[in-house]
């Protein structure tokens with residue numbers, strides 16, 4: 776069971792523009808031609824912050840011209856300090872505060888299934904999992920655009936030598952490069968102490 780941050784980011788490290796647009800991303804690649812379909816087969820539980828959840832409500836569930844069902848059958852934990860609308864029939868659990876007990880609950884949900892935990896984002900929430908020593912992998916598809924500003928991929932300083940081990944590089948279409956990193960824990964072979 777691994778806890779994985781799987782996402783796409785611009786070349787200058789942003790998930791979305793300041794106004795939460797992902798319009799930069801979709802022209803770059805057909806999502807079905809990326810590693811996402813295979814990745815999803817290994818996902819047993821998801822976590823996301825409220826901006827990401829609200830993006831899903833606006834652009835998927837309540838999309839103009841007719842919404843689509845909530846796309847995930849797996850349980851999804853949504854972090855927010857606010858009261859957010861639920862999606863009828865979807866297994867969505869609203870939580871706040873410390874990520875550690877939530878991660879324990881997610882682990883319990885996937886235990887024995889051989890599946891992983893997907894941290895959908897955004898970056899600050901994933902940073903909280905990193906701070907708690909709970910992040911195993913970063914899988915990022917880097918798009919051939921720069922945004923100049925926006926919501927950052929991972930607003931943390933991870934600068935210790937070999938804390939991030941690059942394990943794979945792959946190209947998707949003309950505009951995407953996927954980088955896979957393992958986050959080496961403090962004291963792991965090869966990881967320098969912070």
Ligand SMILES: NC(=O)c1ccc[n+]([C@@H]2O[C@H](COP(=O)([O-])OP(=O)(O)OC[C@H]3O[C@@H](n4cnc5c(N)ncnc54)[C@H](OP(=O)(O)O)[C@@H]3O)[C@@H](O)[C@H]2O)c1
Nearest residue numbers: 783790791795824825826827830855856871872896897926
């Ligand atoms: N490029 C991609 O593939 C990709 C992937 C994921 C997301 N995105 C997009 O990137 C943007 C990310 O937005 P974002 O940076 O604002 O991140 P976010 O994580 O989606 O939302 C951040 C918000 O979540 C809530 N939150 C976070 N941690 C919390 C905690 N421990 N307890 C309680 N609440 C907590 C807070 O809001 P409240 O307490 O006010 O609710 C916080 O402001 C979104 O537009 C999303 O759609 C893109």
